[in-house]
Amino acid sequence: METFLRWAAELGVSDSIDSSQSRDSCLGHSLSVADFPLAGGRGLGAVRELRKGELVLKVPRNALMNTESIVANDEKLRNAVNLHRSLSSTQILSVCLLYEMSKGKKSLWYQYLVHLPRDYDLLSTFGEFEKKALQVEDAVWVTEKAIAKSQSEWKEAGAFMKELDLKPKFQSLQAWLWASATISSRTLHIPWDSAGCLCPVADLFNYDAPGDDLNTSEGPENAMQTSSPQAISTTNHECLSNADEEGLVSERLTDGGFDEDANAYCLYARRNYQLGEQVLLCYGTYTNLELLEHYGFMLEENSNDKVFIPLETSLYSLASSWPKDSLYIHQDGKPSFALVSTLRHWLIPQSQRDKSVMRLVYAGSQISVKNEILVMKWMSEKCGSVLRDLPTSVIEDTVILHNIDKLQDPGLRLEKEEREAFGSEVRAFLNANHLWDDIGLSGKAVEISRKTNRMMCKWRLSVQWRLRYKRTLADCISYCNEKLNHLSATNNGIRYL
Numbered sequence: 001m002e003t004f005l006r007w008a009a010e011l012g013v014s015d016s017i018d019s020s021q022s023r024d025s026c027l028g029h030s031l032s033v034a035d036f037p038l039a040g041g042r043g044l045g046a047v048r049e050l051r052k053g054e055l056v057l058k059v060p061r062n063a064l065m066n067t068e069s070i071v072a073n074d075e076k077l078r079n080a081v082n083l084h085r086s087l088s089s090t091q092i093l094s095v096c097l098l099y100e101m102s103k104g105k106k107s108l109w110y111q112y113l114v115h116l117p118r119d120y121d122l123l124s125t126f127g128e129f130e131k132k133a134l135q136v137e138d139a140v141w142v143t144e145k146a147i148a149k150s151q152s153e154w155k156e157a158g159a160f161m162k163e164l165d166l167k168p169k170f171q172s173l174q175a176w177l178w179a180s181a182t183i184s185s186r187t188l189h190i191p192w193d194s195a196g197c198l199c200p201v202a203d204l205f206n207y208d209a210p211g212d213d214l215n216t217s218e219g220p221e222n223a224m225q226t227s228s229p230q231a232i233s234t235t236n237h238e239c240l241s242n243a244d245e246e247g248l249v250s251e252r253l254t255d256g257g258f259d260e261d262a263n264a265y266c267l268y269a270r271r272n273y274q275l276g277e278q279v280l281l282c283y284g285t286y287t288n289l290e291l292l293e294h295y296g297f298m299l300e301e302n303s304n305d306k307v308f309i310p311l312e313t314s315l316y317s318l319a320s321s322w323p324k325d326s327l328y329i330h331q332d333g334k335p336s337f338a339l340v341s342t343l344r345h346w347l348i349p350q351s352q353r354d355k356s357v358m359r360l361v362y363a364g365s366q367i368s369v370k371n372e373i374l375v376m377k378w379m380s381e382k383c384g385s386v387l388r389d390l391p392t393s394v395i396e397d398t399v400i401l402h403n404i405d406k407l408q409d410p411g412l413r414l415e416k417e418e419r420e421a422f423g424s425e426v427r428a429f430l431n432a433n434h435l436w437d438d439i440g441l442s443g444k445a446v447e448i449s450r451k452t453n454r455m456m457c458k459w460r461l462s463v464q465w466r467l468r469y470k471r472t473l474a475d476c477i478s479y480c481n482e483k484l485n486h487l488s489a490t491n492n493g494i495r496y497l
């Protein structure tokens with residue numbers, strides 16, 4: 001890491017306004033590399049108090065790794081890229097990254113490349129077992145799509161890689177998955193290439209969901225005005241938080257972006273930070289499934305998460321005024337505005353759908369106590385039936401997660417009885433990895449291969465994701481039942497009066 005930080009300093013990367021301050025390391029004035037086991041692992045921590053809007057890192061254009069800068073130093077690559085312009089910019093950058101990797105120590109970015117993760121947990125890297133473990137049809141379908149997309153993009157780029165004479169290991173599907181996952185999870189947005197750029201040191205910032213910084217204290221206004229530019233998307237993905245459907249004003253994010261005047265990528269503190277706190281960056285607004293797809297992780301608490309449940313076709317056709325993806329349940333269990341409005345409409349008899357009723361529907365208002373009771377009952381029963389149809393319950397998933405944690409313990413020693421207590425999913429995993437016989441031999445530590453460990457990490461993510469999904473459905477049932485109690489009381493009250 002020290003060699004890398006020195007290399008970056010020599011290129012002008014700096015966490016200080018005075019970039020001539022140190023040539024030994026590009027960090028130390030505002031940030032330092034640290035481990036945050038509960039929030040992304042390796043990341044950047046504040047080495048002093050940071051104020052919202054303060055410039056915390058500057059990466060000059062010459063340090064950015066993108067197609068343009070990679071081909072600038074290599075005529076053979078440049079010529080080959082020109083022959084394959086029909087590939088997407090992300091495919092081209094993936095090949096350039098693999099080509100640069102194949103150079104080993106001769107690469108100009110060698111010091112950076114050696115610190116890239118070796119493996120990723122994005123959905124496109126999931127095997128059959130981990131994919132099935134997601135259980136929810138939509139999530140399995142998204143995973144299948146991600147896997148198929150990676151494979152077809154790899155095949156399309158085959159001729160390009162062959163032409164470059166890349167060694168077979170750099171042309172393999174596994175290498176391709178690594179390169180495309182690196183690009184998906186680490187590139188920052190630049191205006192001149194939609195594939196984005198790899199930004200040494202700046203790609204060590206872990207993720208903070210937009211909106212989660214709203215409750216923290218504001219920095220002095222002038223700090224924002226003097227150093228923080230407007231509306232910068234920091235990733236390839238949309239980074240402006242969408243106006244919340246319940247009416248919250250859209251928030252413009254101020255994490256950073258490429259600054260033409262400074263000819264550098266500039267990153268700013270998105271809130272105040274205390275000494276030692278992890279400094280985070282917003283990569284965009286994502287549901288947990290999207291985080292898994294593009295970044296290979298998810299958040300237990302994610303205010304942007306959305307839970308979709310299968311709905312009747314007639315309901316979708318009725319909901320034409322709201323997009324299909326607005327019919328969901330918030331992570332806290334509250335059905336979305338569009339979902340409740342559509343259900344109110346759907347559950348009112350055709351003969352009663354007059355103008356005044358429709359006005360109430362579009363205004364998001366309750367139509368009648370009777371209709372609201374039907375809506376809440378329907379939602380509660382629907383969530384209940386979705387939960388019942390899934391292969392495991394919340395409690396079973398909690399136990400499976402606990403067992404995975406046990407299996408991930410490096411000094412794992414299990415007694416035969418503990419093994420016998422495992423449920424069918426854990427047994428299937430152990431059998432698939434030929435571990436069943438080894439586990440449970442009293443007192444003997446079990447050696448788990450790197451490959452099995454990688455599979456276990458992905459499996460864990462799948463179980464964690466489906467558990468979060470189920471908890472949201474269970475919370476939705478509680479929410480509806482609470483509403484029902486309240487509505488029944490009102491209804492009875494009305495009748496009594």
Ligand SMILES: C[S@@+](CC[C@H](N)C(=O)[O-])C[C@H]1O[C@@H](n2cnc3c(N)ncnc32)[C@H](O)[C@@H]1O
Pocket residue numbers: 038039040041042043117185186203204205206207208294295296297298
């Ligand atoms: C741009 S990198 C951030 C630095 C990364 N931790 C590293 O060691 O290189 C993005 C990756 O970090 C991890 N990550 C970022 N934020 C996270 C978070 N809040 N929770 C868990 N993992 C996170 C994910 O693996 C993601 O794909």
